[in-house]
Amino acid sequence: MSSVQLWTYLFIGLSFGLYIAIAVWSRAGSTHEFYVAGGGVHPVANGMATAADWMSAASFISMAGLISFLGRDGTFYLMGWTGGYVLLALLLAPYLRKFGKFTVPDFIGDRYYSRSARLVAIFCAISVSFVYVCGQMQGAGIVFSRFLEVDITTGVIIGMTVVFFYAVLGGMKGITYTQVAQYCVLIFAYMVPAIFISLMMTGNPIPQIGFGSELTPEYGGGYLLDRLDNLSEQLGFAAYTEGQRGTQDVFFITAALMFGTAGLPHVIIRFFTVPSVRAARTSAAYALVFIGLLYTTAPAVAAFAKTNLMNTVNNAVYEELPEWFFTWENTRLISFEDRNGDGRVQYVGDPALNELTVNRDIMVLANPEIAGLPDWVVALVAAGALAAALSTAAGLLLVISTAVSHDLLKRSLMPQITEKQELRYARIAIFVAILIAGYFGINPPGFVAEVVAFAFGLAAASFFPAIVLGIFYKRMNRQGAIAGMIAGFSFTAIYIIYFKFIAPELSTPAHWLFGISPEGIGTMGTLINTVVALTICRFTPAPPRDIQQMVEEIRLPGH
C-alpha cells in the first residue's frame, strides 16, 4: 500500500469516526429536534452547516475544473451559486423563520390554505431533492474507488452506512453538527493545496491575490492570467479571460442558478433551525462568508491548474512525463493517444490534432500531485470531497423524509398520528430514502449527472416565486400560486427534457428559445410562474382574512 493510501485511510477513518461520535451524542428525542434541531442552533454553527449543506461533491470536485475549461464563461457558476444567497437572506430566510414551521411545503400549504398546494409543493421538493441526492452518492462512490481502489459499490455502501448513522439517529440535530465538522474538513482540504500551489507559482500564499500576481521565474514570469491567455491562444484554445457564450445565455443561466439557490428546500430549511429572526439574518451572512471562501478560491485554483497542466504536458515526451500522469491515466481521467506517432503529447485546441483528453474533475483531484505536494495533502483532498458529498446528501435526505412523514402523512393524509409515530415514520422514510439513493449511486441511470444541474432550474421555476409572492403580495391566493407553480415547473421540465433527452441533436443556440440554453431556462420558468400566478390571482377571490393577517404577522420583527 502506498503512502498516499495510508494517509487517505487515516484521514477518512478519523473524519468518519468523528461524524459517528457526533451522531451518538446528538440523538433526537422529538419531532422538533428531528426536523429543526430543536430550533436552538447558534448562527455561526448554522452558517457552517449551511455552507457544508450547500457545497456538494460538484462544488468541491468539479467546479474548479469546469471553470478552468470554461474560462470567463465559468462565471455563471460563481456568481449564480453565491448571489442566490443575497436573495435568500433578504427575501426568504427571515420571513420563513418568523413563520416558524418545519418545512417548505408547510409554508406553501398554510399560506395558500390548500391541500393541493401542499401536495404540489411536496412533489416539487421530493423530485428536486431526489435528483440531487443520487449525484452525491455517486460522488462519494467515485472518491472511494479512485483513492482507495475499492470498487464503487463498496464505496457507496460505506458512505450510506455513515449517513445512516447520523441522519436516522439524530435527524436535523445530528445532521447539523456533523455538517459543522464536515465544513471544517472540507474547507481545510480545499485551502491547503490552494495555498501551496499559489505560493509555489506566484510566491503569494493567498490564492485570491496570487490569481492576479506575477509568476515566479521558474514558471516563466509575467502575470498569471496573461500567461494563461497567451498559452491558450498559442495552442489554439480561446483566450481564458474572454467570454465565448452568448451574453443573454450567460445572463439567464446566472439568474436561474441564483433563483434556484434561493428556492432549494434543503437550504431553506436550515434557516428554520436558528432561535430567532435576527439569528436567521446573521447566519445567512456567516453562511455566505464560509461559502465565499471556497468560491473565491476556486477560480484561482482553476487558473493555476490550467497553466500548470499546459506547461507540463504540451509537447512533452510521453515517456518522460511525471508519475501522476500515469496514475490518473489508469483511472481514465486523463487519456493520451499518440496520433502522429512522434512520442510527444500534443494538447491543442484543434480536435483533429489534439492527442490528450482531460476530465475536468482532475483539476481538483490531481492538482496536489501535479503541483508535487506532499502525500498527506493528496489524501486530504479525498477526505474533503467525501465530507462535501455526505453533508449535502444528508441535508437532502432530511428534506425527503420530512416531506413524507410531516407534510404528506401528518399534515395531509393521517393527521391523527401521535408525535412518537410521526418520528418513527420520519426515521423509516429517511432509511428508505438512503437505500434508494444508494441504489442509484451504485447503478447510476445515465441521466442523473445531467439532471443535477437542472434541479436548480426546477427549484427556481416552482418554489422561488410562490414563496416570494406569498410574503410580499398579500393578495396572492391559492388559485394563482398553484397555477403558477404547475406552469413554471412543467414549462422548465419539458424544455429540459426536450433538449436533453428527446432531441439532443437540436440543442444548439439556433434552436433555443431566445438563445437560452436548457441550463438557463429556469429563469424563464420563474417569469412564467410569476406572470401566471399574478394573472389568475386577479380573476379569483382574495385569500381569507386570517391568511392576510398571517402574512402581516410574518412581516413583523420578533420571534
Next chain:
Amino acid sequence: MRDEHARAYWKANVRILTTLLSIWFFVSFVCGILLADFLDNIRFAGFKLGFWIAQQGSIYVFIVLIIVYVFWMDRLDARYQTDSKAANLKAASRQSTTEEDTQP
C-alpha cells in the same frame, strides 16, 4: 396605532431591500455580465476589471450586502420596538381619552 407602526416598519424594510437588491443587480448582472467586456479595458495588477468582478469582486460585494442588511435591520427592529413600546405606553395612559395619538 400598532398597525401604523407596522406599516412604517414594512415600508422601511422594503426600502432597504430595494436599495440592496439594486446594488446586487448592478454588480452581478450589469458589471459582471453586460458591461464585462467594456470594463476589461481597465486593468489593475494582473486582472482585467470585468473579469475580476465576474470571478471575485461580485462575491465580495454579495457578502458585504448581507452584512449591511443585518446591521440595517437590527437598527430598524430596535427603532420599531421602542416606537411600539412608547405607543403602547401612551395608549395605556390615555385609555379614557379619544384624541388622536401623535407620533413620538
